[in-house]
Amino acid sequence: MKTRIISAFPGTGKSTYHAKHPDTTLDSDSSSFSWITVDGEKVRNPDFPANYIEHIKENIGKYEFIFVSSHKEVRDALKENCLFFYLMYPYEDKKEIYLQRYKDRGNQEAFIELLDRNWDAWIRECQFEIYGCSNVELLISYNIEAEIEHIIMSENGDE
Numbered sequence: 001m002k003t004r005i006i007s008a009f010p011g012t013g014k015s016t017y018h019a020k021h022p023d024t025t026l027d028s029d030s031s032s033f034s035w036i037t038v039d040g041e042k043v044r045n046p047d048f049p050a051n052y053i054e055h056i057k058e059n060i061g062k063y064e065f066i067f068v069s070s071h072k073e074v075r076d077a078l079k080e081n082c083l084f085f086y087l088m089y090p091y092e093d094k095k096e097i098y099l100q101r102y103k104d105r106g107n108q109e110a111f112i113e114l115l116d117r118n119w120d121a122w123i124r125e126c127q128f129e130i131y132g133c134s135n136v137e138l139l140i141s142y143n144i145e146a147e148i149e150h151i152i153m154s155e156n157g158d159e
Contacts, residue, residue, distance in 0.1 A: 001061055001062065001063070001064060002064065002155075003059070003060045003061055003062070003063055003064060003065070003066060004064065004065050004066075004085075004086060004151065005056065005060075005065075005066050005068060005078065005083055005084070005085040005086070006065055006066070006067050006068065006085065006086045006088060006144065006148070007068050007069065007070045007074065007075055007078065007085045007086070007087050007088070007133070008067060008068075008070055008087075008088040008089070008144055009070045009088065009089040009090055009122075009123075009126065010070070010098075010102070010115065011090075011098045011101045011102055011105075012088055012089070012090065012138060012142075012143055012144050013143030013144045013145055014027050014067035014144065015027050015067075016143065016145075017065075017067070017143075017144060017145055017148065018067060021065075024063055024064040024065065025063055025064065025065045025066070025067060026059050026062070026063045026065070026066045026067065027067045028052075028055060028056065028059070028066055028067060028068050028069075029069075030048075030049075030052055030068065030069035030071060030074060033045060033047075033048050033049070033051050033052040033055060034048040034049070034052070048073075049071075049073050049074050049077040050077070052068075052069075052074060052077070053074075053077045053078065053081050053083070056068060056078075056083065057081070057083070065148065068085070070087065070088075070089060070122075070126065072125060075087065075129060075133070078132065078133075079131065079132035079133070082132075084132060084133065084134075085132070085133045085134075086133065086134045086136055086147075086151065087126055087129050087133045087134070087135050087136060088136045088138060088144050088147055089123060089126040089127075089136075089137060089138065090123070090137075090138050090142060091137055091138060091139050092119075092120065092123045092124075092127075094138075094142060095116075095119045095120075097142060098115070098119075098142075099112060099115065099116055102115060
């Protein structure tokens with residue numbers, strides 16, 4: 001089975017797409033790999049992102065799409081491991097739509113504030129990510145579903 005890795009910005013529809021297609025997708029949340037509990041306190045896992053990359057590698061060939069984090073250290077690790085990926089992120093001026101989306105889906109206020117403070121910088125990082133990936137800015141639809149359909153059609157020569 002051909003596997004495509006999709007590194008997608010928060011709120012772009014990874015979990016929604018996975019819920020519709022659970023047999024062909026793996027929604028791989030990086031938080032399960034990036035945090036550990038030490039003496040009752042939540043701390044960064046020193047094995048991250050290597051442990052996350054190993055998890056991704058172990059699942060290649062098992063799913064059509066593996067959804068992964070868009071964190072810079074994850075993108076860098078994907079490239080270091082020669083794992084081509086599609087990087088999907090919202091258009092820069094859609095910030096308010098996404099902040100509302102985070103509120104509507106029940107994200108914690110600290111998460112929303114973090115995205116609010118870092119939106120411009122993180123979107124720009126994605127825009128300039130050009131090596132080792134296919135850069136996909138979500139201009140029209142505000143989620144990844146249409147882009148995934150486009151990838152499938154392109155690969156099948158239906159475009």
